Structure formats: C-alpha cells, structure tokens
Amino acid sequence: TIITNDTSTLKGSYEYIVVGGGTTGLAVANRLSLNHTVLVVERGPDAMNNEVINDPFTPFGTQPHRLSPCHFEMNAPPQVGFPTPRLQPLIHGSCLGGGSSINAMMGSRPTFAGMSAVEALGNPGWGWNDFLPFMQKSETFTLPNAEQRADGADYIAVVHGFEGPVGVSFAIPFVAPAMQNAAINTTEVIYGLSLSPDLGTGFSGGHVAHYYEHIHFNETLQADRRSSSAWSYLYPQTQQRNGLTVLTDHMVDTILTRTGTDGNITAIGVTVLPTAGGQTLSFNATREVVVSAGALYSPTVLQRSGIGNATFLQSLGIKPVLDLPGVGANFQDQILLTNVSFPLAPSANTTNVTAGDKILLGVVVAHPTATNAFGPNGTDIIQAALLNSSADFTLSVGGVVNAESFAAQASVIANAYRIDHPIIELFYTPGSTAIEVWSQSILPLSRGTVQINTTDPTADPIANLHFLTVDVDIEIGVRMARGVAQAALTPPFSNLISADALAEANVPGPDATDEEVRNWVFATYTPGVHFIGSNSMMPKELGGVVSPELLVYGTTNIRVTDASVVPLSVFPHTTLGLYGVAEKGADMILKAVTN
Numbered sequence: 374t375i376i377t378n379d380t381s382t383l384k385g386s387y388e389y390i391v392v393g394g395g396t397t398g399l400a401v402a403n404r405l406s407l408n409h410t411v412l413v414v415e416r417g418p419d420a421m422n423n424e425v426i427n428d429p430f431t432p433f434g435t436q437p438h439r440l441s442p443c444h445f446e447m448n449a450p451p452q453v454g455f456p457t458p459r460l461q462p463l464i465h466g467s468c469l470g471g472g473s474s475i476n477a478m479m480g481s482r483p484t485f486a487g488m489s490a491v492e493a494l495g496n497p498g499w500g501w502n503d504f505l506p507f508m509q510k511s512e513t514f515t516l517p518n519a520e521q522r523a524d525g526a527d528y529i530a531v532v533h534g535f536e537g538p539v540g541v542s543f544a545i546p547f548v549a550p551a552m553q554n555a556a557i558n559t560t561e562v563i564y565g566l567s568l569s570p571d572l573g574t575g576f577s578g579g580h581v582a583h584y585y586e587h588i589h590f591n592e593t594l595q596a597d598r599r600s601s602s603a604w605s606y607l608y609p610q611t612q613q614r615n616g617l618t619v620l621t622d623h624m625v626d627t628i629l630t631r632t633g634t635d636g637n638i639t640a641i642g643v644t645v646l647p648t649a650g651g652q653t654l655s656f657n658a659t660r661e662v663v664v665s666a667g668a669l670y671s672p673t674v675l676q677r678s679g680i681g682n683a684t685f686l687q688s689l690g691i692k693p694v695l696d697l698p699g700v701g702a703n704f705q706d707q708i709l710l711t712n713v714s715f716p717l718a719p720s721a722n723t724t725n726v727t728a729g730d731k732i733l734l735g736v737v738v739a740h741p742t743a744t745n746a747f748g749p750n751g752t753d754i755i756q757a758a759l760l761n762s763s764a765d766f767t768l769s770v771g772g773v774v775n776a777e778s779f780a781a782q783a784s785v786i787a788n789a790y791r792i793d794h795p796i797i798e799l800f801y802t803p804g805s806t807a808i809e810v811w812s813q814s815i816l817p818l819s820r821g822t823v824q825i826n827t828t829d830p831t832a833d834p835i836a837n838l839h840f841l842t843v844d845v846d847i848e849i850g851v852r853m854a855r856g857v858a859q860a861a862l863t864p865p866f867s868n869l870i871s872a873d874a875l876a877e878a879n880v881p882g883p884d885a886t887d888e889e890v891r892n893w894v895f896a897t898y899t900p901g902v903h904f905i906g907s908n909s910m911m912p913k914e915l916g917g918v919v920s921p922e923l924l925v926y927g928t929t930n931i932r933v934t935d936a937s938v939v940p941l942s943v944f945p946h947t948t949l950g951l952y953g954v955a956e957k958g959a960d961m962i963l964k965a966v967t968n
C-alpha cells in the first residue's frame with residue numbers, strides 16, 4: 374500500500390477511485406484492492422501515530438481531543454432553541470479513518486426492526502438477516518475474559534465476527550464496574566427493562582446492557598487502542614495491498630462524466646486539488662467511482678459534478694448532468710442531551726465508580742421501546758403522533774422531495790416501534806468528579822438538507838438539519854429529559870451522586886411542566902453527530918439517490934457507500950453498521966465485475 378500526499382509519483386489511471394479515506398472509504402478500498410487497482414483520495418492528513426487519536430481514553434470532547442488533527446467543526450445555521458434559535462456545531466473527522474478516528478467508539482448495531490424498516494422503504498436485500506453477515510465480516514470480537522465477565526460483561530458469540538479487521542471488545546480493565554451495575558439496576562427500575570447479554574443480536578425489545586466499543590487490546594503495548602478504520606483496514610501488515618494507493622491532504626472537486634446514448638451517465642475520472650489549495654489534476658477511473666466522503670460532504674461532490682436538483686444547480690452556474698432532486702435532501706441526525714453532569718457523592722469516590730483515568734463514554738446503555746418510555750399505550754401514542762405528523766414544514770425547506778416520502782418514512786418508523794425498536798437511548802459515563810447521564814433520540818422524523826452555496830470545493834456546505842421541527846421529535850425529547858431526571862432520583866444509581874445533583878446539573882425535576890422540560894431541551898440539546906440520509910437509499914420517486922445496489926440512479930458506475938445512503942437513523946451509533954454498509958457495498962461492486 375502506498376500512502377502519500379505527493380501526486381508526482383502517482384499513475385494517471387486506476388480501476389476504482391474512492392472519494393474519502395474515512396470510516397467506510399478505507400473499508401471499501403481494502404476489499405476492492407485485493408484484485409484491482411484503487412486510488413483513495415482523502416481530504417485530511419495521515420495521523421497514524423497521533424496518540425490523542427489512538428488512545429481510546431483521551432477524554433472525549435476535552436481540549437486534547439478537540440485539538441487532534443482530525444477534528445473539524447462547521448456550524449449548522451440557527452436551529453430550534455430556547456429562548457432563541459441556536460447555532461449547532463457539526464463535528465466531523467477529516468483524516469485517514471474519518472469519523473472513526475475521533476468518535477466515542479460506542480459500538481452499537483442496528484436492530485431487526487430497524488433493518489426491516491429500511492427494507493420496507495423499498496430496499497430489498499437490506500433486512501437484518503441479509504445484513505448481519507456483512508457486519509460480522511468486518512469484525513473481530515474479543516470475548517470478555519473471566520475478570521470482565523465477573524464484572525458483568527457478556528456476549529452471544531453467534532452474532533459476532535471473529536476474523537474481520539475491526540476490533541470490538543469491552544475495555545481492559547472493565548470500566549467502573551460498580552457504577553455500571555448501579556446504572557443498570559436503576560434503569561431497569563425506571564423503564565422496566567431487562568438486562569441484555571449482548572446488544573448486537575438484532576432484537577431490541579427494551580433492554581439495558583454494558584456497552585462494548587470499537588477498541589482492541591494491543592499485546593505489545595499492554596493497552597487498549599482505538600480500532601479506527603485506518604488501524605483496521607489500512608495500516609496493519611496483514612492488510613497491505615499491491616494495488617492500493619492512498620492520496621492524503623487532497624480533495625476531490627468533481628466526478629468527470631460522459632452521457633451515453635441512453636441518457637445514462639458514466640464516470641470516467643475525478644478532478645483533485647490539494648486541500649491547502651493549488652493546481653487541479655485529474656485521474657481516470659476505468660471501472661467505478663465510489664463516493665465515501667460522509668453525509669456532510671458526499672452530496673457536495675455530486676452537486677459540484679452536476680448531479681442533483683437541476684434548478685438549484687443552475688442557480689449556482691453548474692451545468693446539470695443528472696436531475697436528481699434527492700441529492701442533499703433527507704439529511705438527518707439524532708439529538709443528544711449532553712448538558713448533564715451529576716456531581717459524585719463523596720462516598721462514591723472509588724475507581725470502581727469513577728474509572729480513574731480510564732474513562733470511556735457511555736459504558737452502560739438503555740434502549741427503552743415506546744411502551745417502556747411512554748407507558749402501556751406508548752406504541753399507539755407514538756404511532757398516532759407519527760402518522761398524523763404534518764409534512765408541510767419539512768417540504769417547505771426541501772427536507773423531503775414530496776409528501777409521499779415523508780408519509781412513507783413516518784409509516785415504516787411507526788411499524789419499527791410496533792415491533793420493538795428502541796425510541797430513546799440513555800447512557801452513563803463515569804468521571805472522577807461527576808457522572809454524566811446523557812440521552813439520545815434514535816429515529817427522528819425531522820429532515821433537513823446539505824447544499825453547496827458556491828462551486829469552491831474548499832468551502833463548507835450549508836448543512837441544515839432542522840432539528841426538532843416535527844412535533845413527535847419534541848415529544849420524544851421531553852421524554853428523554855424526564856428519563857435523565859428519573860435516573861438521578863432512583864437508587865441505587867442515585868446513591869452515587871450528590872443529594873442535590875438534579876439541581877446542581879440544572880436538569881428539570883419531576884415537578885416541572887412539559888413546557889418547562891421542552892424549553893430545557895430546546896436550550897441544551899446538541900447534535901447526535903450521526904449524520905445520515907443526504908444521498909438516501911430509497912426509490913427515486915421518494916427522493917432516493919441510490920438504488921439498493923448503492924448505484925446513483927441514472928449512472929452506470931457511480932456508487933455511494935457511506936452514511937449518506939442510510940435513509941433512517943436505524944443505527945443508534947453508526948460506525949459498526951456503516952462497516953456493514955461498506956462491506957456489502959464492496960461485495961456488490963465486486964459481483965458487478967464478475968457478472
């Protein structure tokens with residue numbers, strides 16, 4: 374494998390060109406380059422030996438983490454807020470490994486109900502049973518040892534993979550076991566959940582569990598390490614490839630295309646320029662161009678290449694080559710309530726509770742269903758709220774291309790909840806002075822857009838999520854906040870935090886009205902940073918951009934294989950599911966060669 378930022382040594386032509394060397398791009402490139410020549414173009418640097426990135430215990434969100442060469446932010450335009458609209462920071466990774474080099478490593482998978490919803494949206498071949506083997510292909514799961522098992526770690530071996538590049542395991546040592554057990558007991562009481570031995574089985578049904586992470590134990594260093602896609606699919610000796618060239622510090626401006634007599638578009642190469650600015654070059658692609666620049670940027674590459682809403686492209690002076698109105702629409706993210714830090718009770722200050730200096734985000738996670746969170750009629754309440762949601766606002770901002778798309782998505786989400794899809798995530802993070810209890814929404818219905826506003830490839834797009842613009846998302850947000858407050862008041866977890874933790878954390882208590890809680894949610898929520906959907910895999914009539922084969926509609930050889938194709942937020946945390954998307958995408962690309 375060649376990794377370089379110098380274009381002078383590169384060939385002019387490759388069988389495949391992969392746009393973006395992030396989480397999914399490196400996984401796809403690894404599989405394609407076994408028997409083909411592949412050029413990966415990555416906008417960010419190679420940060421291979423950066424300890425802030427590699428050490429999973431670099432405290433998440435703190436100064437060193439934010440200063441890593443991979444950490445980038447752009448602001449979404451002012452979003453719903455209280456008392457006034459608020460700018461929202463959209464954090465993303467830009468280096469080899471992309472988001473997997475900066476994320477919190479929480480290792481969750483989609484559920485059976487979630488993948489059924491994706492399939493029901495018009496994507497045959499994407500149900501749980503078809504998808505699981507690809508998640509397994511990417512994974513080497515490390516069974517918990519006796520000590521970790523005594524502390525509570527458990528697993529169901531049959532759903533895991535044991536020969537894939539990505540390390541998935543519980544931390545050694547197991548993080549803050551006493552806090553984990555208290556959190557589990559409390560969450561069982563609040564929501565009536567049962568303890569799941571393994572989060573990755575596909576069956577949600579209301580559970581709480583110890584979280585595993587995308588980390589592995591490095592025998593030489595005798596320490597846990599981050600398993601980014603760079604450290605899984607690119608750097609290891611076992612993954613070296615003759616046919617793979619990775620160009621860093623360069624970005625793809627456009628995909629070069631020609632139009633066939635049947636009107637279909639074929640990619641013939643890409644134009645590339647140094648990220649820092651400079652001369653534009655072009656490289657030929659003789660088979661396919663695979664776009665893996667992530668949900669924030671993949672639509673921008675298509676738009677600059679003339680693929681998108683033709684009227685919009687013309688307004689920027691771009692000649693449309695393919696009128697595909699869904700490009701950049703259906704953009705979505707979950708919300709997170711992160712502004713919650715409960716001070717420790719003095720008696721709780723032991724490593725078993727605080728984790729010392731080995732702190733990982735969200736080591737216990739609860740996934741209540743609609744019934745668990747809203748009571749016995751919860752599923753009916755949420756189903757009615759979803760099906761009665763108005764598409765008007767979302768349509769007016771271009772979040773969906775038509776009302777049918779909005780209704781179809783609301784309907785498959787309602788069915789997923791009816792099966793047993795989680796509606797909320799609640800997770801607990803130990804710390805030396807405080808324990809954080811955060812909550813995340815899972816399947817939002819609010820939709821926004823990603824749009825370039827200049828043809829300059831170095832400019833960030835306008836990424837407008839329109840968070841909390843559909844009533845049912847607000848209703849769920851209020852329930853998330855109520856769950857956080859209940860956790861602070863329910864033993865045994867409440868025994869670990871100070872008696873007035875709720876007030877100290879400024880979280881509305883059980884007596885607060887729904888309006889007060891809603892205002893607190895509006896004032897404090899942050900993005901879930903699981904951006905998806907901006908090139909959704911859906912029927913074209915619903916605003917889909919790619920087919921179930923991940924081919925951009927109307928093209929013969931442009932695929933998208935990253936988070937932008939995921940049409941619904943069915944991966945509570947995206948990464949392990951995205952490796953499945955990349956593996957399945959690579960498999961389909963290679964099958965197209967032999968057919």
Ligand SMILES: Cc1cc2nc3c(=O)[nH]c(=O)nc-3n(C[C@H](O)[C@H](O)[C@H](O)COP(=O)(O)OP(=O)(O)OC[C@H]3O[C@@H](n4cnc5c(N)ncnc54)[C@H](O)[C@@H]3O)c2cc1C
Nearest residue numbers: 393395396397416471472476477478479625667936947948
């Ligand atoms: C702060 C944070 C915390 C997170 N925590 C978790 C977690 O705990 N668990 C979890 O599962 N998920 C988590 N996620 C989400 C997860 O990391 C992302 O969803 C995932 O990495 C996205 O993968 P991707 O391949 O779609 O895009 P990325 O990994 O973002 O890859 C896209 C790559 O393309 C490059 N690129 C962009 N434009 C161009 C261009 N024009 N030319 C060339 N290259 C380009 C970018 O530099 C980037 O490297 C987190 C994300 C963030 C930001």
